[in-house]
Amino acid sequence: MSPREALQERIADWLQVRSRTFTAPYGILTGLHTIGKAKVRTITFGIARTLDAELLIWGEKRLDLRTSRGNERFRSEREFYDYAVRFYGAPAEVA
Numbered sequence: 001m002s003p004r005e006a007l008q009e010r011i012a013d014w015l016q017v018r019s020r021t022f023t024a025p026y027g028i029l030t031g032l033h034t035i036g037k038a039k040v041r042t043i044t045f046g047i048a049r050t051l052d053a054e055l056l057i058w059g060e061k062r063l064d065l066r067t068s069r070g071n072e073r074f075r076s077e078r079e080f081y082d083y084a085v086r087f088y089g090a091p092a093e094v095a
Contacts, residue, residue, distance in 0.1 A: 007077060008041040008057050014081065015045050021090040023048040047088065055080070 001009075008030055015028045022028065024046030031042045041057040053067040063074040065083075074080045084090045 003060055004041050004057055007060055008043060011055065011057075011077065011080065012043050015043065015084075015090075017094050018084075018090045021088060022046065024052065051088070 012028050012030050015022050022045045025048060026044070026046075029044040031044070033040055033042055035056075038058070043055045043057070044053070045055070046052045051068055053065060056064040056066065058064065060077070061075050063077070063080055065072040065074065065080070072083060074083065081092075085092045
């Protein structure tokens, strides 16, 4: 498993465990897309009726979030988690 694939899996699992927050009817979807000459791993997720989001994983130090509310860029996995907790109300820890 590549480092980007492992990162994609960890983030998708983190989102899935918080399914009470991320309630989009399509669930948590992972993918691999070609953008120009690059291949990028993606995770599509959302909150029913209020948020559609796609996280593009270019590498361990570049994650781009495109959402119906605006776009963000993160330099680490931790930055993404902190953002999701702060702006989407996802629980930091799940019992």
